[in-house]
Amino acid sequence: MTLDAAATGRCLDAIRARRPLIHNITNLVVTNSTANALLALGASPAMVEGADEVEEFAAISAALVVNLGTMSADRAAAMRLAVAAAQRAGVPWVLDPVAVGVMRYRSQLARDLLAHRPSAIRGNGSEIISLEGSADGMAHGVDSSTGSDEAIAAAQRLARATGAAVAVTGAVDYVTDGVRTVSIHNGDAMMTRVTGLGCTATAIVGACVAVEADRFAATVHGLAIAAVAGEIAAARSRGPGSLQLEIYDALYRLDAATLAQRVRLQG
Helix, strand or coil: CCCCHHHHHHHHHHHHHHCCEEEEECCCCCHHHHHHHHHHHCCEEECCCCCCCHHHHHHHCCEEEEECCCCCHHHHHHHHHHHHHHHHHCCCEEEECCCECCEHHHHHHHHHHHHHCCCEEEEEHHHHHHHHCCCCCCCECCECCCCHHHHHHHHHHHHHHHCCEEEEECCCEEEECCCCEEEECCCCHHHHHCCCHHHHHHHHHHHHHHHCCCHHHHHHHHHHHHHHHHHHHHHHCCCHHHHHHHHHHHHHHCCHHHHHHHCCEEC
């Protein structure tokens, strides 16, 4: 398999051609922005979260995205039902372990969900180190006090233990399957001033795993698409407020030729 900017463009084209149905159980802060980003990209988002519906819906979706950002007992129960249904149906699913390592309840939930074999996991350095469990991640709220490069070894161990592609995002993004590791050198610092753009990246990874069987490649493609869109949006925006709107436009206008020109991968 060739993993390069051209392959990222082909993944984007596949999303546009297939319009995969992406089932999101996500946090209350980002529901609207996640749905709009997936629509702009060319996927079909659905924000089905009720425990009475998630099993049925997860099984008919092209991919499931589970985000732990806002937690409750009802939401946790729905997540457990959805990932079990996705696993039974062979539907790929993606875990975003928001603030794992900060609070015990969500940290245990995240570890329980790993038993259902996610295709991909995306978090910041603190979250990935905490989820892997061999050291403390020292998270501060949902932000990371650990650089993405400091979490590479933990990400590799987590990937080997779970079979998932594991992404650590930060100034440089890293993706590993426990054997292969690729770094992505795109994005813009202004993206850290808009809440939920990491959640957006996770949802885009969900769209990519829906159309790309190689979960490692799909995760690289998803993060590269999100980061390039952020780069383009930052160049056009005046600040964080306009950045979010510009990201929707950048995702909508993004094409394979632009990705081939801008994606910067190493590894």
